[in-house]
Amino acid sequence: MRSTAKVVNFDRVLKHAERPHLERAVALPFVKWAGGKRSLIPSLAPHFPDEIDTYWEPFVGGGAVFFTFANRIKRAYLSDTNEDLTTTYQMVKAKVEKLIDRLQEHERKHRERRGKTYADGKTYYQRVRASEPTDPLEVAARFIYLNKTCFNGLYRVNKSGQFNVPEGSYPNPDICNADRLRQASKTLAKATIRLGDFDRAVSPGEGDFIYCDPPYDGCFSGYQADGFKGDSQTRLRDAGNRWKAMGATIVLCNADTDAMRKLYADDYAIHNAKAPRSINSKGDARGAVAELIITNG
Ligand SMILES: C[S@@+](CC[C@H](N)C(=O)[O-])C[C@H]1O[C@@H](n2cnc3c(N)ncnc32)[C@H](O)[C@@H]1O
Numbered sequence: 632m633r634s635t636a637k638v639v640n641f642d643r644v645l646k647h648a649e650r651p652h653l654e655r656a657v658a659l660p661f662v663k664w665a666g667g668k669r670s671l672i673p674s675l676a677p678h679f680p681d682e683i684d685t686y687w688e689p690f691v692g693g694g695a696v697f698f699t700f701a702n703r704i705k706r707a708y709l710s711d712t713n714e715d716l717t718t719t720y721q722m723v724k725a726k727v728e729k730l731i732d733r734l735q736e737h738e739r740k741h742r743e744r745r746g747k748t749y750a751d752g753k754t755y756y757q758r759v760r761a762s763e764p765t766d767p768l769e770v771a772a773r774f775i776y777l778n779k780t781c782f783n784g785l786y787r788v789n790k791s792g793q794f795n796v797p798e799g800s801y802p803n804p805d806i807c808n809a810d811r812l813r814q815a816s817k818t819l820a821k822a823t824i825r826l827g828d829f830d831r832a833v834s835p836g837e838g839d840f841i842y843c844d845p846p847y848d849g850c851f852s853g854y855q856a857d858g859f860k861g862d863s864q865t866r867l868r869d870a871g872n873r874w875k876a877m878g879a880t881i882v883l884c885n886a887d888t889d890a891m892r893k894l895y896a897d898d899y900a901i902h903n904a905k906a907p908r909s910i911n912s913k914g915d916a917r918g919a920v921a922e923l924i925i926t927n928g
Contacts, residue, residue: 657701658818661723661811662716662775663784664693668844671884671922672699674904675842678882678926679703685839687879689829691720696842698818707822710832713786715774720824722771727816733772734807741780741806756780756798779806830870837878843867847886847922868894875927882928887921895925902926 660667668675675696683704688697691709701707711717722730737759744755753761760777764770778784781796789795825832835841845867846859864885871881875898885891887903895901902924 656695656699658698658814659811660693660695660698661808661815662693662719662778664695665785666844666847666850667693667695668884669695669699671904671924672696674902674924675882675884676700678902678924678928679842680840680880683840685836687833687835687839687841688844689832689841690844690846691824692716692844694720694815696844697822698815701818701821704821708825708832709822710825710827710829712826712828714826715770716786717824717826718767719771719774720819720822722768723812723816724819724822724824726768727812729768730771730775731807731809731812733768734775734812735809737772737776738806741776741804754798760794776806779804829867833870833874835874835877835879839879841871841874841879841881843871843881843883845883845885847884848888848891850886864890864894871927872898880928881926883925885923885925887923891923891925895923898927900926900928 660669672695679700681703683700684706686697686700686704686707688694688707689710691697691711694709697704697707697709709720741755748754749758756777759773760781762773764773777794777796778786780798780801781794782799784799785796787794787796829843829845833841845864848864867883871883874881883895884904892901904922904924905920
């Protein structure tokens with residue numbers, strides 16, 4: 632017999648989370664992510680077909696868009712240049728129960744060690760942050776633990792690639808949300824998850840659908856040591872032109888700047904959208920920012 636307890640709990644989470652949306656999310660992101668697109672979903676929904684055979688999302692981040700529209704999608708290719716993030720997606724997909732076990736252990740130790748330091752003066756958070764696991768399951772558990780306990784869910788690394796965000800002050804962080812992880816795992820069954828730059832990660836066929844949510848023009852680009860710099864926006868537009876020529880449909884978000892309007896002025900439709908933002912480079916600035924939804928459809 633089906634266990635109703637879990638379904639009821641998860642439905643409650645969904646109802647709460649989808650308040651600002653018209654679309655009912657299939658699953659919810661299991662990490663907080665700068666530039667998360669949940670608030671843009673109502674503006675994006677009309678641009679997403681009811682049925683998508685092959686879906687590409689080369690800047691997947693927290694995956695809010697894929698998790699929302701997953702019921703419309705038959706097969707997905709999700710990628711990002713953040714290796715810890717893509718490893719975590721792979722573990723959520725393939726080893727969710729083991730990952731839950733490891734996260735519950737982090738959760739227990741985090742609570743036990745609250746307000747205490749070890750002999751070396753480090754807190755539990757600082758110990759985990761300094762650790763450098765190589766086993767993918769440990770990488771994923773560390774990544775989610777740090778994401779849930781660090782300041783504002785930010786991801787920032789120093790020049791040597793070491794995560795350097797301080798601990799946030801959350802009395803009771805939700806380190807292991809087992810229902811959410813299991814739902815994400817089920818939803819990821821239809822996805823192939825890859826590490827890599829957008830240019831190499833996407834190779835669409837005729838009729839494929841590509842959703843791009845790159846780091847925004849003129850905004851926070853500190854996701855990784857190498858950032859999204861220089862001519863990356865032009866490189867993305869050029870890749871878009873190639874994908875278009877291959878018969879793909881493209882939907883792309885970016886900040887409403889003169890540079891972006893100019894870059895996509897030819898052969899694309901530019902739509903205005905406005906979305907509230909809760910995480911940015913300062914971590915505390917909130918408010919509506921003007922955004923663009925750019926399509927070739
Ligand atoms: C705006 S965020 C995506 C947010 C995501 N749509 C969400 O809802 O959470 C941009 C993502 O692009 C990734 N990224 C940065 N440079 C990239 C590149 N050259 N190729 C692919 N991904 C890249 C970052 O690691 C980050 O996860």
